[in-house]
Amino acid sequence: MEKINLFAPAFVDAQRRRAVVFTKTVSARNPWRDYNKYEYLFGVGPRLQHIPRHTWGSEKSALAHLERAERLICFMDETRCTPMAVLDCPESHRGIELLDRTDHQTWWFGPQGEPVVLIEPYTLRSELLDEIAARRLTAWVMPGPGIYAGGGGRSTSVFLCAPQQAHCLERLSTFRFGTSAQQVQQLTWFEALNLGKGHTL
Numbered sequence: 001m002e003k004i005n006l007f008a009p010a011f012v013d014a015q016r017r018r019a020v021v022f023t024k025t026v027s028a029r030n031p032w033r034d035y036n037k038y039e040y041l042f043g044v045g046p047r048l049q050h051i052p053r054h055t056w057g058s059e060k061s062a063l064a065h066l067e068r069a070e071r072l073i074c075f076m077d078e079t080r081c082t083p084m085a086v087l088d089c090p091e092s093h094r095g096i097e098l099l100d101r102t103d104h105q106t107w108w109f110g111p112q113g114e115p116v117v118l119i120e121p122y123t124l125r126s127e128l129l130d131e132i133a134a135r136r137l138t139a140w141v142m143p144g145p146g147i148y149a150g151g152g153g154r155s156t157s158v159f160l161c162a163p164q165q166a167h168c169l170e171r172l173s174t175f176r177f178g179t180s181a182q183q184v185q186q187l188t189w190f191e192a193l194n195l196g197k198g199h200t201l
Contacts, residue, residue: 001027001077006069007192008044009051010062021048021192022062024184026070029077035069037085039106040120040148044069048189048196063184064149070180071147079175080111083118093117095162097137099128104148104155110168116161120148125156138162140169143176 008022028035032046043055043065056062076082084090084107093107093115104120121128125141132139139160146157161168187195 001029004028004032004046005195006044006046006066007048007051007196008062008065008069009048009056009189009192010059011056012059016056019056019189020059021187021189022059022066022184023187023192023195024066024070024180025182026073026180027077028073034082035072035076038072038083038147039085039087040104041069041072046196048192064152066184068147068149071145071149071177074177075147075175079172081108081116081172083108090115096160097135097162098160099131099137099139099158104150108159110161110165111171112168114161114165114168116159116165116168118147118157118159120146120150120155120157122151122155128156128158132158138166138169140173145177 003025006024006026009019010022012018012020043051043057043062045051086107090107096115096117098117099119101121101123102119103122106118108116108118110116128141137160139158142157145153146155148155148157159169159172
């Protein structure tokens, strides 16, 4: 495990001329590029100058980006699941039956290389459980807030796989998000740049 500083820039005025940076130190087992394959990870990263300006948002959204990145790292490190950097469904995943709503859909490999799909719609957990039961889908609904947690936690994260890979979801179902011990710091742009270069504040 390695300690990395994550940065999330934010604009603090309506003219988008002044920015602050929120940062948090997290433990990570893998290189950042492995986590960054998750399509909905944006506005955050360990290299401030590599975060595209168009992904910056308000202070509220910057904090949400940090929290999402931390949840993703925690989930991947604990379960050994890995997202795929693809836009279209790969051949290996085409036999998986999906939810009716496919918002925020990404393709993953499970702990032992099993093809799994993650869908994170803005749908109530109870409605998703009803659909899964009615259609007899092979699925696991993550405990809140899930990974994406869009709209202040209104989205729900659901993993699906082929019936013959149900053992994968059984293993994942034991996962729970822990409580972060690290506090978020607010820095100026130059303080964040220096911290990213390894300088102490």
